[in-house]
Amino acid sequence: MPITYHVAEHDKGFAYRVGDVWSESFPSHDAALAAAKWAAQRQQVGGDPAEITFQLSDGSWQTQSVDGDDRPDTEVVNDGR
Numbered sequence: 001m002p003i004t005y006h007v008a009e010h011d012k013g014f015a016y017r018v019g020d021v022w023s024e025s026f027p028s029h030d031a032a033l034a035a036a037k038w039a040a041q042r043q044q045v046g047g048d049p050a051e052i053t054f055q056l057s058d059g060s061w062q063t064q065s066v067d068g069d070d071r072p073d074t075e076v077v078n079d080g081r
Contacts, residue, residue: 001073002074003018004077005036005076010022023036040075050068
C-alpha cells in the first residue's frame with residue numbers, strides 16, 4: 001500500500017497531507033503540489049542498513065534490522081482541483 005500525499009485547500013491556502021497530518025500552508029495550489037511531489041520523491045532515497053529501536057503500544061521496546069533500500073511506494077493525489 002503506497003504512502004499517499006493529498007493536496008487540497010487548507011488553513012487559508014493549500015497544503016498536502018499524509019493520513020491526518022497536514023504540511024505547512026503554501027500560498028498557491030501549484031506550490032503545495034510541488035512540495036508534495038518533492039516529499040514523495042524524498043521517500044525514495046535509500047540509506048544504509050541500520051538497527052532501529054522503537055516502543056510498541058504495550059510499552060515494551062523492540063529492536064530490528066532495517067535495510068536502507070527498503071523504501072515505500074508513494075503517490076500524490078490532487079484533491080484540490
